[in-house]
Amino acid sequence: MGRKIEKLLIEFARIHRFMMSFLREAVSPPYEFKEIIRQCYEIGWKSFPLISLTGFIVGFVFTKQSRPSLEDFGATSWLPNLISIAIVRALAPLVTALIASGKVGSQIGAELSSMNVTEQIDAMEVSGTNPTKFLISTRIIATTTMIPVLCFYVAGIGLLGGYLSIATKDDLSILAFFTQVFESIAAKDVFAMVLRAVVFGFTIGFASTYVGYYSSKGTEGVGKAANAAVVSSMFLVFIEELLIVQLLSLIG
């Protein structure tokens, strides 16, 4: 038992050191702009096909499932309002974060872990360069900036999916649909979405780089790191979602 507590405390100390090291390197020059842009491309641009499909399906299915409940009250004309609030406030950031945890988290975890196994990280250290700046800071900055961008995109494509679902049954123009959507979304909803996306993006980047960087040696370590990156990212995203919901309801 004592040993387990000691291990846990060591782990916390290491996470703290990792965080401090990231913060120091992220703000101090020289900056690795080229690598940040490359990572944004890898994390953001290459996720577009998967995110597009998922976002569209979520919007379409959610609208389809919500229709019967509103039909009972003769309130199907409120569908655009309902889906816009649901998508912007909760679904878009959560769906983006979960998809990114799987796609981006596993990619970062496996990549850093295999660099660790093949001593590429050690090679950076002994050549007088800073692996935290080049490998860690760049990836965390990229996930923190790209996941909000992807989140806006998912919201848009999800609403489009919702519109198509409505259009199969009702005679509603796309202009009327989006007018109703924008009327029902308040600034605080957009703020809540951006807040979630930034927090989730940072979490996915931080958790994935941490498990990859400190993975155990050997090919087994690569698989374990990829798996741990996904599991820990998703777990933390759900915990944060719970906390953010409480926080936002307190603020009003």
Next chain:
Amino acid sequence: MEKKKVNINHEDVVIQVDNVSKSFGDLHVLRNVDLQLFNGENLVVLGRSGTGKSVLIKLISGLLKPDKGDIQVLGEIVNHLDERELRVLRQRIGFSFQNSALYDSMTVRENLEFPLVRNKRKLTRSEINKEVEEVLEGVGLAQAINQMPSELSGGQRKRIGIARTLILRPDIMLYDEPTAGLDPLTCLDINSLINQVQEQYQTSSIIITHDLSCAKMVGDRMVMLLDGKFERQGTFEEIFDTDDERVKPFYDYNFIV
């Protein structure tokens, strides 16, 4: 192939290992080890696999910290330096990894540029290109400049790994099993390259190996790590002029007696 005579300054110690111990859990790898590397010298560290040879050079480069003792490199005590100071010192130490450790997402050119552009930020693009081309020519692989590491053979990867360390013109070279996994002729090429680096760049080197042909060809002096201690030191002949049962099979296997 005979090794050329080089000037070794026995007054100038570039690496001093003092009473160093290192353990991993219950496994005591190094026990109160002392070692000196003189300026201009190629020192070979021999020993069986798992005896802590690689741990020694990881301690010297600051990748690991000793449990006990001090390691002085070029006048600085490595285990007392903070990260920033260590980074400055490491620019003067080249480390050639056993598996080359080339960055597999980068081309050969990018691999070589990586430490250069980050440590010498004032260099212009044409100066960087010149440096990269010069070092690649030195290791005989100028034509591989735009290739990816996955397109290279084991020997070529070793050469590029050495070239990447040479780009910063280090004072000290640390080679971890430079001939491991290579065929005999490629081993000869790598051994010649190690000697060429010593002459051309005036480096002092520690070469970790269990390949006795390599040791004989590149070493000015040798030490043998046995049970966590350097129990035998001297020239190749002095090391193996013994009836010690821990040493003799090593020689017999390498030279197929």
